[in-house]
Amino acid sequence: MTVTTQRLPTLAEAVARYDPVLGLEVHVELGTVTKMFCGCSTTFGAEPNSQVCPVCLGLPGSLPVLNRVAVESAIRLGLALNCTIASWCRFARKNYFYPDMPKNFQISQYDEPIAYNGWLDVVYEGVTYRIGVTRAHLEEDTGKSVHVGGATGRIHGASHALLDYNRSGIPLIEIVSKPILVPPAIAPAVGRAYVTELRMLIRALGISPARMELGQLRCDANVSLKPSGATEFGTRTETKNVNSLRSVERAISYEIRRQAAVLSEGGRVVQETRHWHEDTGETTAGRSKEQAEDYRYFPEPDLVPLAPSPEWVESLRATLPESPVARRARLQREWRLSDLEMRDVLNAGAVDLVAATVDAGSDPAGAKKWWLGQIARAANERGVDLEQVGISPSDVAQVQALVAAGTLNDRLARQVIDGVLAGEGTPDEVVAARGLAAVSDDAALLTAVDEAIAAMPDVAAKVRAGKLAAVGALVGAVMKATRGQADAARVRELTLQRLTGPAA
Amino acid sequence: MTDLTRLTAAELAATVASGESSAVEVTQAHLDRIAAVDTAVHAFLHVEADGALAAAKAVDERRARGEPLSPLAGVPLALKDVFTTADMPTTCGSKILDGWRPPYDATVTRLLREAGIVILGKTNLDEFAMGSSTENSAFGPTHNPWDLGRIPGGSGGGSSAALASYQAALAIGTDTGGSIRQPAAVTGTVGVKPTYGGVSRYGLVACASSLDQGGPCARTVLDAALLHEVIAGHDPMDATSIDRPVPAVVAAARRGAGGDLAGLRIGIVREFAGEGYQAGVLARFRGAVELLDELGAEVAEVSCPSFTYGLPAYYLILPSEVSSNLARFDGMRYGLRVGDEGARSAEEVMSLTRGKGFGAEAKRRIMLGTYALSSGYYEAYYGQAQKVRTLISRDFERAFQTVDVLVSPTTPTTAFPIGERADDPLAMYMADLCTIPSNLAGNAAASFPCGLADEDGLPVGLQVMAPVLADDRLYLVGAALEHAVVERWGGPLLSRAPELEVVA
């Protein structure tokens, strides 16, 4: 059933009649040096098919050998998610045919995940929601298909496909949430907060850079609706390709509204995979899952069972960083922020960015101001996450350092940020290219002050006579003459000195 | 002048080491023999004369420089065409790998080369090692040198026939359900399936991963032991490879050749006799047991009731793994591609390629396995079969508490005529009845020549089974039996084979 956007209810209207149930599956590409089952490099962005070998190409005769660091990462994440770590588990083959999967099966885990039955506390608007984690398991990534010859880069209309297997065999952890039931109106926001929290945790563990725009963290959102107050879950859809925090919230919200429209018109939600389109803010139908795909899972015979010893697990537990909640409490103290201010930072998904900016030398207030102010507005206008907007914590710290040194005033600093966001280079490069350095040379300023006094003798006389407020006209003239690049406070100081000070 | 092709591998190595003959001469003699008889036998799918002569020349040069030679340096070998070779095609007996040149050597291939063993070429086999007669090869059957109208066993019929027709002194086979032992039995040669994990599977194109095991084939027990020590040992590229010292098989073979088995406890598997067994096979089997008894062994009958369920369990586990292992042959990356005229989808090309590329038996097993693994049937088929597998392992464990080795006929009948069972898969499957339990349990097992059946004058094999990692016991028994048979017959059994017609 096709429902047009114009006829969709608002989120508020939708949740007035229906309760959404969410299930989030998050895939994380681990930041291991080598792939999951071979020694190939995992460096991002290399020439297509330059980081491949018989194993990750699935050539006949090749065999997988498990990467121990990937297992460690999975155990550490499992522990951080309060999961039980399996004392014995196996890998399984998930069988299906697809050209970007060189063996036509994926080595994954089926009914014996390495970590299971945990939870993650998510704070939204000051309230903590405990999200259950069904399982976290290890699997290998597939290659990438690029469809060529069509207008859209999608499979329809393409004349042929190019296959890049550099990604094939990169270790992934899939984290599957339990059904998420939160106050209906905030379900999309809590979904986003969950992924945000998970990302912070993954980064704190150091197991992945978890950059969504690079596909290092990918989210599939399962959404179903049930009539308000009902206990039985409705039919769910699974929305793929949700690759930014903002999109997580938007996609969930869209699906709630779309399904509400279908149901309220007496229709039936089709169990299917749907694709999220960042540009239109809509999901479209993909593969129908009415006939559940049979992956014919069976234990991977080329790998031996994995049996992490209790000693090993405990030694890994000892390497866990402080919990995100504890870390935020510490940062809030260190940054001297109020609860409300910290909540704003958290809601903006900016905790890691502000922390990184402070680590790069900025003062906390400055860091917070830029990320939650001008940069957040730019990200919003462009419809991207803060991290994708094109400015790094070290850039922001550099701008803030220039402000602290008096090289930039606030207005100029904003222009520098704009320049960096526009892709004009680093803050130093923008300052140089745009000629934005504040005039802080007193000699140069004094010349301008004297010129202003000479040009406005009556104003100067008023100031000399004690009407200090009149100095504003002179300061304005100097600022105009220096094209705003002077420090107005210093100009005022120098002008007063010239007219009323001992020298005069 | 000695016919170099009639010497054993140990004798050839000594000849080369002493300088009596060069490795090049030895190799040329075997290449000439191939040219003379293989049109009739069809043991080889590919003969790499230049590569073989170059490898032989390298051995001669090492000798000339006074460098030490490994114990089998300069000995020609026939490699089953299921191991990857960077300098030769690897077909697995299938059209679907048409034109594929692997970019890498299997571990076994590498070890052979490092030992100075001369690889003459690649031998014929049932497609992807699935069959008991070599009739399932896409390139036509191999003929038994004892009677060209009969099968040489399978799947490794090319390797056994090459040995029995003196085209090579050594051969490599793989044994998934008997593919080394049954061909050895029906050609009057020696074939050993090492303990699972004893020989690396890296580069062995998988049939059924949990059952496949590469192993040595030869005309004498000592030759097999010498080859065993070359190819066995831990391989970090194979996660199922055993990280333990290789059993001292050469020492055991030398000890056994003394003909003293005093104190060795031998158990006859009660279940492997009776209906379906050829009278001449049972008579030679009993004769062999009497010989062993005369050599001082204590013989008892042992019951292994679960062995009866081995065949049905095997024909669920094997196809299941096959259906997954053979999924990668889809025409996307290498080998045959059918129907790619620009108008068809990747899925259609995959389907057409597999339809055209696989033979009937491969398709039969893929379908059986796909069915056995499908959701709703998994527990009833694959799950149950795994339970049988456990029961068979327990039968072995229990038996090995009272005996050192178990014995049975290797296969219920002598070589049958080509075509006789081609349309009767169940009759064909019976050929592996006695060999399958050791694949399911992973223990070591071998077949040794023990005489000719009265009714057809064709070779009969004695199967010896030993516990996991007790491969040396096979050689002890095999060498003692060989010693007794040679004494009784006045020469090796193979000397009774008719001379083949030689093409000038």
Ligand SMILES: [Zn+2]
């Ligand atoms: Zn690789």
